[in-house]
Amino acid sequence: MEKLLSNWSSAVKSLPENYVIPVDSRPGDVKVPFCKSIPVVDLKTALSRGRHHAVQQVLEASCDFGFFQLINHGVDDDLMIDTMRVAKEFFDMPNEDKASLYSEDPNKECRLFTSVEYENEKFHFWRDNLHHQCHPVDDFIHLWPQKPIRYRDVITKYSIQMGNLSTRVLELIGEGLGLEPDYFGDELTGNRIFSINDFPPCPSPSLALGLPKHCDPTLTTFVQQDDICGLQVYRNGEWLGVEPIPNAFVVILGQQAQVISNGKITSPAHRVVTTSKDHRTTIVFAMSPKLDSIVEPAKVLIDNFNPPLYKAFQFKTFRKTFREKKDYGEEVFEDFHVKA
Ligand SMILES: O=C(O)CCC(=O)C(=O)O
Numbered sequence: 238m239e240k241l242l243s244n245w246s247s248a249v250k251s252l253p254e255n256y257v258i259p260v261d262s263r264p265g266d267v268k269v270p271f272c273k274s275i276p277v278v279d280l281k282t283a284l285s286r287g288r289h290h291a292v293q294q295v296l297e298a299s300c301d302f303g304f305f306q307l308i309n310h311g312v313d314d315d316l317m318i319d320t321m322r323v324a325k326e327f328f329d330m331p332n333e334d335k336a337s338l339y340s341e342d343p344n345k346e347c348r349l350f351t352s353v354e355y356e357n358e359k360f361h362f363w364r365d366n367l368h369h370q371c372h373p374v375d376d377f378i379h380l381w382p383q384k385p386i387r388y389r390d391v392i393t394k395y396s397i398q399m400g401n402l403s404t405r406v407l408e409l410i411g412e413g414l415g416l417e418p419d420y421f422g423d424e425l426t427g428n429r430i431f432s433i434n435d436f437p438p439c440p441s442p443s444l445a446l447g448l449p450k451h452c453d454p455t456l457t458t459f460v461q462q463d464d465i466c467g468l469q470v471y472r473n474g475e476w477l478g479v480e481p482i483p484n485a486f487v488v489i490l491g492q493q494a495q496v497i498s499n500g501k502i503t504s505p506a507h508r509v510v511t512t513s514k515d516h517r518t519t520i521v522f523a524m525s526p527k528l529d530s531i532v533e534p535a536k537v538l539i540d541n542f543n544p545p546l547y548k549a550f551q552f553k554t555f556r557k558t559f560r561e562k563k564d565y566g567e568e569v570f571e572d573f574h575v576k577a
């Protein structure tokens with residue numbers, strides 16, 4: 238618990254040695270401009286022009302970038318504001334209100350922790366995180382924080398709306414790829430995580446990282462940013478800044494989408510940088526397959542000209558390999574590629 242940044246970071250004037258990132262992966266003083274070519278999908282407008290139009294837009298953004306911003310998505314603005322407020326209130330609470338949730342066990346269904354894998358990493362990342370299962374809500378709500386007192390009520394509504402939105406977006410992608418209409422059922426989407434990232438001001442942003450360069454091992458990740466920038470995506474050898482757009486979600490296609498689409502979608506690497514003045518909070522809603530579910534390239538995408546690029550696996554095997562590789566998802570496919 239004493240390791241949480243929220244316990245000590247505001248009192249330090251210089252970055253502790255064990256948070257200094259090695260030279261080749263630290264952000265440095267380079268200014269990373271906002272990238273104007275990250276696709277912005279206006280879901281309502283796209284659908285109003287016909288479902289086919291929306292399918293094409295979402296599929297193009299997913300296959301081209303693996304990453305897009307989603308606006309006019311149907312999740313209530315007030316609910317997004319309320320959720321961000323509750324998220325910030327949670328991290329502002331005194332330590333004694335959070336202590337019981339702290340855990341270093343990555344398999345715990347509701348846990349508060351710091352960095353990525355504090356006990357096993359050579360250097361640490363400048364973030365705290367609260368992370369819990371949220372589907373079906375009734376199976377997990379008893380594990381969620383009891384304070385702030387609105388937490389369970391607000392996060393229940395958010396988890397349900399985000400589940401519906403993520404499912405709608407996956408249906409559009411599935412339709413575009415030519416998958417059966419019910420392809421993304423509960424087996425592939427039933428493992429749903431609600432998570433809050435908290436990035437306090439950092440004394441030396443050029444030497445530290447909020448999150449390392451990583452790919453998400455999920456099917457889809459939806460990120461709600463506040464108004465502070467920090468998220469960057471890696472594309473063609475360059476880091477690109479992701480502009481905070483009010484009430485938008487950043488949609489990141491995860492590595493399970495890469496496998497199912499047989500490589501038509503590439504899950505993009507991304508990272509989070511910090512600032513010296515601003516406190517940044519983000520809310521993450523991630524859908525993944527259930528642990529025992531089998532993930533494989535969709536059969537309709539495979540023929541003599543398009544052999545499968547990945548072997549079938551159980552999601553829990555993938556997740557274990559992802560964690561063991563210690564490179565945050567960059568090399569995980571070495572174990573799951575079909576060798577030519
Ligand atoms: O906080 C962000 O902007 C991104 C968070 C992220 O990449 C993650 O939680 O996997």
Ligand SMILES: [Fe+2]
Pocket residue numbers: 451452453458507
């Ligand atoms: Fe991520």
